Amino acid sequence: xxxxxxxxxxxxxxxxxxxxxxxxxxxxxxxxxxxxxxxxxxxxxxxxxxxxxxxxxxxxxxxxxxxxxxxxxxxxxxxxxxxxxxxxxxxxxxxxxxxxxxxxxxxxxxxxxxxxxxxxxxxxxxxxxxxxxxxxxxxxxxxxxxxxxxxxxxxxxxxxxxxxxxxxxxxxxxxxxxxxxxxxxxxxxxxxxxxxxxxxxxxxxxxxxxxxxxxxxxxxxxxxxxxxxxxxxxxxxxxxxxxxxxxxxxxxxxxxxx
Amino acid sequence: xxxxxxxxxxxxxxxxxxxxxxxxxxxxxxxxxxxxxxxxxxxxxxxxxxxxxxxxxxxxxxxxxxxxxxxxxxxxxxxxxxxxxxxxxxxxxxxxxxxxxxxxxxxxxxxxxxxxxxxxxxxxxxxxxxxxxxxxxxxxxxxxxxxxxxxxxxxxxxxxxxxxxxxxxxxxxxxxxxxxxxxxxxxxxxxxxxxxxxxxxxxxxxxxxxxxxxxxxxxxxxxxxxxxxxxxxxxxxxxxxxxxxxxxxxxxxxxxxx
DNA sequence: ATTCACGGTTTACGCCGTTCACTGGTAATA
DNA sequence: TATTACCAGTGAACGGCGTAAACCGTGAAT
Numbered sequence: 155x156x157x158x159x160x161x162x163x164x165x166x167x168x169x170x171x172x173x174x175x176x177x178x179x180x181x182x183x184x185x186x187x188x189x190x191x192x193x194x195x196x197x198x199x200x201x202x203x204x205x206x207x208x209x210x211x212x213x214x215x216x217x218x219x220x221x222x223x224x225x226x227x228x229x230x231x232x233x234x235x236x237x238x239x240x241x242x243x244x245x246x247x248x249x250x251x252x253x254x255x256x257x258x259x260x261x262x263x264x265x266x267x268x269x270x271x272x273x274x275x276x277x278x279x280x281x282x283x284x285x286x287x288x289x290x291x292x293x294x295x296x297x298x299x300x301x302x303x304x305x306x307x308x309x310x311x312x313x314x315x316x317x318x319x320x321x322x323x324x325x326x327x328x329x330x331x332x333x334x335x336x337x338x339x340x341x342x343x344x345x346x347x348x349x350x351x352x353x354x355x356x357x358x359x360x361x362x363x364x365x366x367x368x369x370x371x372x373x374x375x376x377x378x379x380x381x382x383x384x385x386x387x388x389x390x391x392x393x394x395x396x397x398x399x400x401x402x403x404x405x406x407x408x409x410x411x412x
Numbered sequence: 413x414x415x416x417x418x419x420x421x422x423x424x425x426x427x428x429x430x431x432x433x434x435x436x437x438x439x440x441x442x443x444x445x446x447x448x449x450x451x452x453x454x455x456x457x458x459x460x461x462x463x464x465x466x467x468x469x470x471x472x473x474x475x476x477x478x479x480x481x482x483x484x485x486x487x488x489x490x491x492x493x494x495x496x497x498x499x500x501x502x503x504x505x506x507x508x509x510x511x512x513x514x515x516x517x518x519x520x521x522x523x524x525x526x527x528x529x530x531x532x533x534x535x536x537x538x539x540x541x542x543x544x545x546x547x548x549x550x551x552x553x554x555x556x557x558x559x560x561x562x563x564x565x566x567x568x569x570x571x572x573x574x575x576x577x578x579x580x581x582x583x584x585x586x587x588x589x590x591x592x593x594x595x596x597x598x599x600x601x602x603x604x605x606x607x608x609x610x611x612x613x614x615x616x617x618x619x620x621x622x623x624x625x626x627x628x629x630x631x632x633x634x635x636x637x638x639x640x641x642x643x644x645x646x647x648x649x650x651x652x653x654x655x656x657x658x659x660x661x662x663x664x665x666x667x668x669x670x
Numbered sequence: 671a672t673t674c675a676c677g678g679t680t681t682a683c684g685c686c687g688t689t690c691a692c693t694g695g696t697a698a699t700a
Numbered sequence: 701t702a703t704t705a706c707c708a709g710t711g712a713a714c715g716g717c718g719t720a721a722a723c724c725g726t727g728a729a730t
Contacts, residue, residue: 162697162707169708186537190686203688204709212687279444279536280631300636328643335637358637358644359651365633366624373538375623378558379593379616385586386616393617420676420728427677448717461719462678470718 170208172198177219181271189216216275217291223272224295227265231302234261251310252400256391258306259364263387266372273372277365300361304339307357308346316399318352328355360394428466430456435477439529447474474533475549481530482553485523489560492519509568510658514649516564517622521645524630531630535623562597565615566604574657576610586613618652 159167176197180188191202191212209215238257239250266273310316321329332354340346367390370376371383380386395402417425434455438446449470450460467473496515497508524531568574579587590612598604625648628634629641638644653660 166708191688192686200708201710202686203690203711206688207708274537277633278631279532280633297636325643325646327640328638331638331640354637355644355647358634359647362624362628362634362648363621364624365628366620366622369627370620370623373536375535375538376616376620378555379612380586380589382585382589385583386613388583389613389617390620424677449719450717458677459679460717461680461721464719465677 173208174219174222185271186275220275220292221295223276224299228299228302230265231258231261234258249314249400251313252395252402255306256402259391263368266368270372277369310398311349311353318350318356321351324351356397360397363394431466432477432480443529444533478533478550479553481534482557486557486560488523489516489519492516507572507658509571510653510660513564514660517649521626524626528630535627569607569611576608576614579609582609614655618655621652
């Protein structure tokens, strides 16, 4: 009661951390298929069954890794958002909200390309069968990740209400779902409840647009056409800022992305 | 020389076919991870090593399956395109070219949702490490698949030259790549060489847009917001037809997608 | 009639996730 | 302090995986 964590618990938590770090190393260096219990244990000078003291199964370990990575990505994006928010607006680069969103989207792409294995784990083909209850592990971090983009989006809306479809222009079934979605998200954030359903639609449009561009590039599915898609991504960005009622000049790519 | 296939070769080809069909059944019924040599052999009343008489490795079998599926998808799309081309234009549904493209995109989505396992194999996280030379197996079918969309696109352009970015508006590096891409595709199809680079950019924009929308939905990555994304997809379509200089009214979804 | 190639089997190797019985040391208890 | 209880870790084992090698029977070609 007095001490929330006993000494034992602390060393235990440290081991859990070490396991996940080892797993992470394997993931980034040898890809997702190298993420085996035996490899992790081997790397740590242990045997595979020992890991069962810390994780109930291989899948749960992977899911917790996914949750961690979601957290990292979330804070990386938040950091970029904060620094972009503090940087004074440069001339001709659109409103502050747009600048921030553009910076965050760029960071998202950069992160995806720098961490393709992790990106595949988070956003690629879903792990295993439909909607296990194991999703509980990754659901919350996934939602807080989504909230980064959504927070920026609502902030932008508060300062500059761009054009969105009127509610009666939206298919009734879709409208209901968008309202449910909005009410879902607005738990704890009353500002969201103010958003019109049309804005929710624009948000999803932006997100699918971004997802498509980044995923195609990260998975190499654009290689058949482009070696370096960074300039292409700038078009994606200006398109997205277009939805948001702002223009953002695609910057010329000075050098090919490393 | 006279007989291109001996009797032996024919029965052999039939067996190859049977193996792939069995594999396909396993894939659709139990997902990609059930696609094992032993399971396929078991299903056929054989032993796993026997399959090595027909395929050099598990991966090659999978790749050939992927190639087959690409072929199926391609002809499914072509069939829809043909039937849409023959159907008389209904009032207020835009130009014929747009109608066809919209029909093909809808079919692409429908196919993806009806064949999520196969879709994951074709368009999900890429199999194994970077750019093996095994890609040779899937490259050609992948390209002919792409050519379906690209053919419709060039056809549309021939009849109705929608607005595209001028060459000097496009980042130099991107322009070069787009030209290379166009010249790649125009081998055997001289009409393509006529396309401005801006059109290539629009094409890629459309394709990434479509890919993003369909992939997110097929992978369940939209579930956090929408149960049924069919109405949302109609917005995607009207957006795409917008790039193509045409408007297409999003049709109201009469019933939730099965 | 003999040879030979082919399609299949069995066996085996080294991976994998997972279970279980066991052990040594450490912490809490009597 | 002596004993107990726990707990991290081990080793062996099960079934499944891809794959390699040796082997074998049948049917076609010589």
